[in-house]
Amino acid sequence: MTEPNDKSRRGFLGAAAVGAAGLGVAAIAPGLHLIEVSQASAPSQGASSKVRWGMLIDTTKCASGCDACVKACNTENGINEVLKDPRQASQWIRKIDLKDPKSGIAHSLPMMCQHCEHPPCVDVCPTGASMKRADGIVLVDRHTCIGCRYCMLACPYKARSFVHMTLTEQNPEVPRGQGCVESCTFCVQRVDKGQIPACVEACANAEHNAMLFGDLNDLNSAIAQRVAQVKTTQVRADLKLNVGVRYQGI
Template sequence: MSEQNKQVHETANNDRRDFLKVGAGVAGLALAPGVLFYGISAEGKAPDAPASAKVRWGMLIDTSKCADGCDSCATACATENGLSGQTGPQDSQWIRKMHIKNLQTGAEHNLPMLCQHCENPPCVDVCPTGASMKRADGIVLVDRHICIGCRYCMMACPYKARSFVHEPLTDQNPEVPRGQGCVESCTFCVQRVDRDETPACVEACSKDGHMAMMFGDLRDPNSDIARALQSYATTEVRADLGLNTGVRYQGI
């Protein structure tokens, strides 16, 4: 390296070091009155405000509370989103109630499986048109205006969370447009979340008294879900993939 180049290189390094120092200082200032910083998300989003990256919506499912034989979450999902509620090969399932058994130990668990709203979603990675997308607040969605129905995302998803609509649909919920030729999956009931309500499955689970599902902002240290994640051992399904899922399980 010539003397001149070396000089430039060192200057650049110094600049970067200074920038990082300043950045750390600014971040410290911003986070010092933490409650104020996070207070915005706790109040919910105004209808005219865009989804903010200061929020990350997530779900915690306590499998020990998830009742055997109950599928209120799946039924509520079907009602809210206008799904058929059937499980045929061509029926959309945004949430599946599962009963799993470890044949070695005999341990049995019940749990709902749905889109895990990954931080690094493989479905978004592979989408050739940009229809599969992640909103700023971490909700993974399909923009049906852009979806060409190639189903690559369905193959990429490790959770089998996505469905394809094969047949023409009628009588959709005006708030949940969905139709033939598009891939779809759990939206965390984005239409409800945007008006500061919890997803239909969480509401149904609480209404039935199971309280197995908790929904909230993972980035708000004062939210119930953040406190629970801090206190209990929770599991990401297929954590080995490094997707950093928004849905976590407790008790499996």
């Protein structure tokens, strides 16, 4: 379930890496260091509009009280600051517990940026810092974010957080900082390397396998096949945002 469902893309990346490394080795000259070899490899093709990254969350498998996905997200993305007021802390992914007051049926599920096809945050951003990549991943460009928080008002999922303090403990691959708005990136730094998001990996490692990541456009991918077979829900489907994160079992 957690196997990468975009084998062709991964395979291509792998082959490209080997090829590039080969070129690098061939071009290597005395006095050159390894670090330059990595820099000499050809850049990746970038996000393709043929791909639509998405996630399917099976709430019947998601355990209440388990927060493996949240912990993995915090580790991967360096979300480690402590704020006096917990309401000021950043949460890229959170666990929500639902209870139907009539039937008493309970669900547990992770909630994060839903990576909408028509993201309200992108519509309202005055500077264009909120943006959607060709492959459907919604990101904040912190180079142009002015910290107005209008996107937080516009997001129906409360997926965005504002960084309330100076940060120094970032991971090199996940820049984030004070005064900018941020949210789940689908672990774009991993996805671009052909890996799956940290939360999905952690869910599998915890043997819940409630999260599935892949290309919704690739009919052969596990996620596309599951979405075609089972009844899935988009949260706030009434808004017609065509989200990238689907839920099963609610």
